[in-house]
Amino acid sequence: MLDNMLSVMIFLPILGGLTILLLPFGRDAARAIGLAGSAVVALFSLKLFFSFDPSVVLAFVEQRPLLESFGISYHLGIDGISLLVLMAAGLLFPLVYLLFRTRDKGYYGNLLLVQGAMIGAVCAADMVLFYVFWEIMLLPMFFMIGLYGGPRRLPATIKITIYTITGSLLMLASIVYLGLAHHAQTGQWSFAMAALTELSLSGPGATLAFFGFMAAFAIKIPLFPFHTWLPDAYTEAPAATTFVLSAIMAKIGVYGVIRFVLPVFDESLVRYALLFSWAGVISMLYCGLAALAQNDFKRLLAFSSASHMGIIALGVFCLNLQALTGTLYQIVAHATSTGLLFLLLGLVEEQSESRQIDSFGGMASRAPILAVFFAVAMLASVGLPGTSGFIGEFLIILGAIKFNVVIGVLAATTLVVGVCYMLWLFQRLFFQKPGKSTDRCRELSLVEAATILPVIVLIIVMGVYPQPFLDRIIPSAERQIVKVVSERAAVAEHAPVSNQFQEQN
Amino acid sequence: MFDVMVVLPLIATGAGAILIMLVAAFETFRKEGLSILGMGLFAFAFFVQLTVDNSGDITPFAGVFNGMLVANTFTKVAGLIILACGFFSAIAAQTYFTQNKGFVPEFYCMLLFAAFGMLLLTMVAELITLFIALEIMSLAVYSLVGYDRRSVVRSEAVLKYLMLGAFAGAFYVMGVVLIYAGAGSTRFAEIGATIAAYGFLANPALVGGSLLVLFALLFKAAVFPLHAWVVDVYDGAPLPVTGFMATAVKAASFAVLANFLTIDSAIHQEWLIFLFYISILTMFAGNLIAIGQNNIKRMLAASGIVHSGYLLIALVALGSEQVSGAIILYYLAAYGIATLGLFVALSYLSGVEEKRTVFDDFRGLAKVRPYSAACIAVFLLSMAGIPPTAGFMGKLYIIAGAYQAGHVVLAVIGIVSSILSIWYYLRLIVVMYFREPEDDFAVAEMTLAPLGTMVLAIGIFAISLYPVAW
Numbered sequence: 001m002l003d004n005m006l007s008v009m010i011f012l013p014i015l016g017g018l019t020i021l022l023l024p025f026g027r028d029a030a031r032a033i034g035l036a037g038s039a040v041v042a043l044f045s046l047k048l049f050f051s052f053d054p055s056v057v058l059a060f061v062e063q064r065p066l067l068e069s070f071g072i073s074y075h076l077g078i079d080g081i082s083l084l085v086l087m088a089a090g091l092l093f094p095l096v097y098l099l100f101r102t103r104d105k106g107y108y109g110n111l112l113l114v115q116g117a118m119i120g121a122v123c124a125a126d127m128v129l130f131y132v133f134w135e136i137m138l139l140p141m142f143f144m145i146g147l148y149g150g151p152r153r154l155p156a157t158i159k160i161t162i163y164t165i166t167g168s169l170l171m172l173a174s175i176v177y178l179g180l181a182h183h184a185q186t187g188q189w190s191f192a193m194a195a196l197t198e199l200s201l202s203g204p205g206a207t208l209a210f211f212g213f214m215a216a217f218a219i220k221i222p223l224f225p226f227h228t229w230l231p232d233a234y235t236e237a238p239a240a241t242t243f244v245l246s247a248i249m250a251k252i253g254v255y256g257v258i259r260f261v262l263p264v265f266d267e268s269l270v271r272y273a274l275l276f277s278w279a280g281v282i283s284m285l286y287c288g289l290a291a292l293a294q295n296d297f298k299r300l301l302a303f304s305s306a307s308h309m310g311i312i313a314l315g316v317f318c319l320n321l322q323a324l325t326g327t328l329y330q331i332v333a334h335a336t337s338t339g340l341l342f343l344l345l346g347l348v349e350e351q352s353e354s355r356q357i358d359s360f361g362g363m364a365s366r367a368p369i370l371a372v373f374f375a376v377a378m379l380a381s382v383g384l385p386g387t388s389g390f391i392g393e394f395l396i397i398l399g400a401i402k403f404n405v406v407i408g409v410l411a412a413t414t415l416v417v418g419v420c421y422m423l424w425l426f427q428r429l430f431f432q433k434p435g436k437s438t439d440r441c442r443e444l445s446l447v448e449a450a451t452i453l454p455v456i457v458l459i460i461v462m463g464v465y466p467q468p469f470l471d472r473i474i475p476s477a478e479r480q481i482v483k484v485v486s487e488r489a490a491v492a493e494h495a496p497v498s499n500q501f502q503e504q505n
Numbered sequence: 506m507f508d509v510m511v512v513l514p515l516i517a518t519g520a521g522a523i524l525i526m527l528v529a530a531f532e533t534f535r536k537e538g539l540s541i542l543g544m545g546l547f548a549f550a551f552f553v554q555l556t557v558d559n560s561g562d563i564t565p566f567a568g569v570f571n572g573m574l575v576a577n578t579f580t581k582v583a584g585l586i587i588l589a590c591g592f593f594s595a596i597a598a599q600t601y602f603t604q605n606k607g608f609v610p611e612f613y614c615m616l617l618f619a620a621f622g623m624l625l626l627t628m629v630a631e632l633i634t635l636f637i638a639l640e641i642m643s644l645a646v647y648s649l650v651g652y653d654r655r656s657v658v659r660s661e662a663v664l665k666y667l668m669l670g671a672f673a674g675a676f677y678v679m680g681v682v683l684i685y686a687g688a689g690s691t692r693f694a695e696i697g698a699t700i701a702a703y704g705f706l707a708n709p710a711l712v713g714g715s716l717l718v719l720f721a722l723l724f725k726a727a728v729f730p731l732h733a734w735v736v737d738v739y740d741g742a743p744l745p746v747t748g749f750m751a752t753a754v755k756a757a758s759f760a761v762l763a764n765f766l767t768i769d770s771a772i773h774q775e776w777l778i779f780l781f782y783i784s785i786l787t788m789f790a791g792n793l794i795a796i797g798q799n800n801i802k803r804m805l806a807a808s809g810i811v812h813s814g815y816l817l818i819a820l821v822a823l824g825s826e827q828v829s830g831a832i833i834l835y836y837l838a839a840y841g842i843a844t845l846g847l848f849v850a851l852s853y854l855s856g857v858e859e860k861r862t863v864f865d866d867f868r869g870l871a872k873v874r875p876y877s878a879a880c881i882a883v884f885l886l887s888m889a890g891i892p893p894t895a896g897f898m899g900k901l902y903i904i905a906g907a908y909q910a911g912h913v914v915l916a917v918i919g920i921v922s923s924i925l926s927i928w929y930y931l932r933l934i935v936v937m938y939f940r941e942p943e944d945d946f947a948v949a950e951m952t953l954a955p956l957g958t959m960v961l962a963i964g965i966f967a968i969s970l971y972p973v974a975w
Contacts, residue, residue: 022879066970128901132892139891146939154939158931165891165927169920176905176916183909205913 006060006076009044009090010120010133013037017112017140020105030105034112035097041115045090054080054475058125058194066129071179071189075126080476082122084328084469085255088335089118089248096240098451099343100350107148107238110140114244121252127175127191127260131168134216134256137249138164141241149236156229156236163229167216174212177205178264197263210268213261214276220253221309223276224283231290234302235355239346242298246305247339251331254309257316258324258480266484270319277317277403281410283310288417292424296355297345300425305338307418308381314411315396319484321477323399328473329466330392336459337380337389340452344374347448352437357425360441362434367443371430373452378426380459382419388462508565510557511576514550514584515624518591521546522617529610536608540599543613547592547620554584564630572692575630582834583627583760586841590753591620593845593957597745597852600954604857605743607653615652616749619645623757627764632681632691632718635761639677639725642757643670646750650742662741669734673724680717687711697769705771715765715772722765726758728817729787732810736794739806744855747802748848751809752841759816763833766820780821781915788814788922795929800862804929805847808888811926812840818919819903822910832902838968839887839895846884846961850877853954854946861944864933869942877946877955878937880962887965889930890923895969 016037020030052059058077066074078086093115097108117140120133138161146157175191181199182190190196201209219226234242261269284307291303312334315327348363348370349355364371380387383394393415401408444452462469525542559581564572595616602608622642629635647670651663685691687710688699696711705711724731739747766773791810798804819833854870854877855861871878887896900923907916948955 022876132897135892135897139886143938146935154935157939158935161931162927166924169890169924172901173904173917173920176901176908180905180908 004062005044005048006062006078006119006123009041010076010116010123012116013041013112013119014116017109017116020109020112025105027103027105027108030108031097031101031103034108035094037112038093038097038115041119042091042094045087048078048090049083049087049472052078052080052083052472054472057479061125066126069189070191071182072128072191073126074129075192076123076129077125078123079479080473081255081258081328081480083472083476084332085248085251086119086122088251088332089115089122092243092247092335092339092455095343095451095455096243099347099448100238100240103238103240104148107144107240110144111240111244114140114144118248118252122255125193127178127193127196129191130256130260131172131175134171134252135168137252138168141245141249144241144244145233145237148238148241150238151236152232153236156232159229160233163219163226167219167226170212171216174209177209177212181205193260199264201265202267206265207268210261210265210272213256213265217253217256217261218276218279218313220256221250221313222253222283222306223279223310223313224286225279227283227287227306230306231299231302234305235296235299239342239349242302243339243342243346246302246342247335250305250309251312251335254312254316254327254331257313258327262316262480262484266487269317270484270487273317273319274404277314277400277407280310280314280317281407281414283307283313284411284414285310285417288414288421291421292417295357297357297360297425297429298342298349298355300357300421301338301341301345304381304418304421305334305342307414308334308338311393311396311411311415314400314407315392318396318399318403318407319481319488320399320402321474321481321485322395323403324477324481325470325473326392326395326397326399328477329462329469330389330396332469333380333388333392333459333462336455336462337377337387340377340455340459341374341381343452344370344377347444348441351442352440354437356437357428359435359437360429361432362430362438363441364430366434366438367441369444369449370441373444373449373456374430375426376456376459378422380463382422383415386460386463388459388466390463391466507557508563510553511559511563511565512574513557514554514588515621515628517546517550517553518588518617518621518624521550522614522621525614525617526611529614535610536602537599539610539613540595540602543616544592544595544599546617547588547595550620551585551588551592554581554588557581573631573634574625574628576628579760579763579830579834580627582831583756583837584624586756586834586838587620587623587627587753590749590756590841590845591616593849593961594745594749594753596953596957597748597845597849600849600952601743601745601852603952604853604948605859607655609652612649612652615645615649619649619749620753621645623753626757627760629761629764630693632684632693632696635765636674636677636681639721639761640674642754643674643725646746646754649746649749650738653743658741659743662738665734665741666738669724673721673731676717676724677721680714680719680721683710683714683717685714687714693764693768700769700771705769705775712775715776718765719762719776722758722762723783726755726762726813726816727810728813729783729790729810732787732790732813735810736798736803736806739809740800740803744802744848744852744859747806748845748852751805751844751848755809755813755816756837756841759813759820759833759837763820763830777821780817781912784814784817784821784915785918787811787817788918792922792925795926798929799864801847801851801864801867801933802862804864804933805844808926808929809844811922812836812888814922815900815903815919818907818912818915821912821915822903822906829906832899832906835895835968835971836899836903839899839965842961842964842968843884843887843894843896846958846965847881849954849961850881850884850958853948853952856947861946864936866944867933867937868940868944870937870946872942873944873946877958880958881937882934883962883965885930885934889927893969894965895971896965898969 061077117136124130287303287307294300315323380389383389563576625638687708688696727735795807887894890900
């Protein structure tokens with residue numbers, strides 16, 4: 001069983017999802033299957049986390065040839081980077097089944113499918129396999145937004161689909177380019193990650209392929225200026241889907257950059273890092289300011305999520321160990337905190353059928369537990385010391401200042417905007433005079449509170465005692481970035497870069 | 506004995522067609538019996554074709570046929586695709602005629618004749634035989650399009666097709682005359698030898714002749730600028746016939762095109778630039794037409810033009826890698842399954858007298874007939890090239906082939922064209938899934954088509970991992 005743990009984690013949800021979709025189950029049965037499936041996956045991911053050995057390059061490897069003549073294989077394996085995203089995808093899904101009970105069976109089926117595909121994308125160590133899972137991820141989202149979303153769901157669905165498919169096809173072209181480059185340089189076909197990392201890529205073709213990958217990932221993250229699908233999709237999607245989009249799917253975009261682009265296109269990345277880090281800063285600032293202006297809390301959270309994704313992306317493009325470690329840490333922190341915010345407000349929206357911030361108020365006295373949970377998640381999201389958000393943001397800002405002082409300072413200032421809209425949101429929703437929608441809200445039930453509590457605990461544990469997580473991240477982050485750091489050192493021709501590298505150890 | 510096996514599929518379809526014609530005269534054999542017989546003949550020919558090992562070039566009955574026919578793995582697979590298309594078209598027809606009037610017993614006879622012509626077409630090694638095969642196929646398809654003389658739409662379609670097809674035939678014969686004048690033979694091998702000895706461009710008759718022959722073949726394959734007939738003719742033809750034309754005729758045309766272009770590398774080289782631009786124009790012309798369509802049949806016809814464009818990319822890359830033939834056939838199989846699947850599904854969903862043909866008619870299909878909608882969605886996703894479907898692998902091979910042959914521009918344009926095409930494929934999915942149903946999509950009675958649709962939908966996934974020899 002342990003030999004193909006990753007396969008089980010991928011195909012158990014996919015098969016469960018297909019079973020729900022293809023066989024005539026009722027809503028409750030579908031939810032039970034979904035809950036059971038995702039619970040098993042969650043147990044597996046805990047097992048993975050505790051038995052993960054950070055010193056191995058690729059753990060839990062499974063490899064079988066798929067299309068031998070083309071060098072495509074069914075190749076799975078995880079390192080410290082995949083581990084974190086995998087944990088987010090494995091552990092957070094059961095929440096959705098526990099919190100949202102009154103959905104169609106198709107909804108639960110699609111959720112399982114998307115979970116399986118996400119885990120597949122994170123575990124894939126072969127480019128074509130990654131692409132296949134990356135695309136499969138898209139289809140359930142398409143149906144979940146289009147079938148179960150808000151009133152303006154159709155334009156939102158079409159927008160997100162066109163954006164992501166365009167990105168995917170550009171990525172496909174780049175993958176084909178990489179395969180051919182490998183064929184040209186070694187005389188053999190291979191799409192294996194490890195083999196592609198060995199390639200020496202240069203010339204306009206490599207630059208184009210780099211931008212092809214970056215376009216796909218930037219759309220998924222989403223990074224300015226590819227973010228325009230985000231407010232519509234996040235707002236129109238049902239709460240649980242928004243949660244999946246922001247908490248996990250966006251992370252797979254960042255994951256792609258770290259895992260594939262960083263080692264394979266080290267040269268191009270060093271050359272264009274400044275460009276992309278500006279895109280990250282502009283994302284932060286622009287989406288932060290846009291969030292300030294919203295009166296629809298889901299839209300506000302959408303912009304807030306995008307703004308925080310900006311800092312995560314920035315961490316990647318700073319190209320030093322602190323920032324990269326911070327990014328990886330922030331991936332989990334953002335998944336738990338922002339994800340939780342979306343879930344909590346999703347519950348509020350379902351009860352009150354309103355998303356207008358104006359119509360709420362005074363919820364703290366009506367639903368104190370909800371208010372406390374919300375406050376913890378909010379504080380983690382703005383990076384209060386003692387919560388998970390702090391560690392990641394601190395490391396990223398540190399790395400950003402080392403990378404480029406202007407960007408670092410700008411990013412640090414932008415975080416203040418985040419605090420502003422979040423606190424203002426909290427004040428308008430939970431304090432003040434009760435509004436007309438407040439009456440229809442109720443306190444979290446015992447089950448709901450018990451479901452959310454572990455996440456709250458995780459947020460605080462990660463804020464107070466980050467070491468076990470960092471232990472698992474840092475070796476992989478180092479391996480990933482070592483080539484780029486030497487590249488930068490060669491470009492910049494001054495030594496401090498390698499010193500930075502040692503400080504961290 | 507082995508030679509018999511090689512030509513047995515030909516015999517089965519040709520003699521089978523005549524058998525059906527004879528049997529149709531008896532009152533006791535009516536609709537059901539004939540459709541079973543038609544399907545059975547296709548299935549039989551398919552399995553014979555499947556069991557014969559055609560590796561290497563085989564000239565069956567070299568003495569009798571004077572070496573006109575050549576069989577190899579390429580023709581074997583092309584034949585398999587054609588026969589499978591015939592089989593599923595027969596299934597679609599069986600269902601179609603339970604809901605529609607106007608059944609003629611000769612329908613299956615013509616279907617088999619057309620398949621006979623196509624099988625011959627894939628195997629020919631000589632220009633006159635090619636003409637005979639082309640005309641056997643075309644005449645059978647003309648009569649399939651217009652078998653219902655009372656319908657004005659069908660008559661218009663068949664008239665258009667027949668007139669243009671006759672012109673294409675005339676071009677072809679003219680081209681053959683010129684090639685004969687230039688090379689002194691109509692055999693592929695001898696033409697190739699002449700070109701190799703004296704050069705291609707040195708001989709204007711050969712250049713002009715091959716251009717005319719190319720035109721005729723490109724007409725059958727519905728390639729820009731000879732694509733304009735497709736939309737009207739496909740729309741006017743009965744559903745199972747449209748499915749058959751869109752898949753089998755295309756497969757046969759591309760098989761023979763590939764064979765013709767490999768007569769000698771000079772022919773391929775000289776027409777490379779021409780095919781390069783034609784493939785770009787074909788993709789964009791097809792996309793432009795398809796985006797504007799509101800009728801599913803017309804949309805599929807136009808999207809067929811786009812897929813011809815992708816296949817042309819593979820043809821351009823042909824010769825630079827030996828595998829192009831395999832890529833073309835793989836893509837044809839992937840495209841054939843998806844297109845046929847849609848037509849088989851439409852053959853029962855479109856209802857009596859094809860009353861449901863517009864996108865809007867399929868509103869909410871997913872709620873009323875979830876399995877049919879899921880299958881249709883799978884077919885559309887495969888045509889759009891979304892993994893893990895066969896269509897995705899086909900596109901991956903074609904793009905990789907174009908890159909490798911050094912045609913990066915073509916590869917990129919192919920990708921752009923796929924992005925454009927998603928627009929109209931997704932539209933049907935959106936209509937099926939995201940709208941409320943108004944229709945109950947009643948189907949006349951229990952028929953074979955839903956089963957066929959299921960089989961094809963599974964086939965999409967089944968062949969997606971089928972290894973293509975590289």
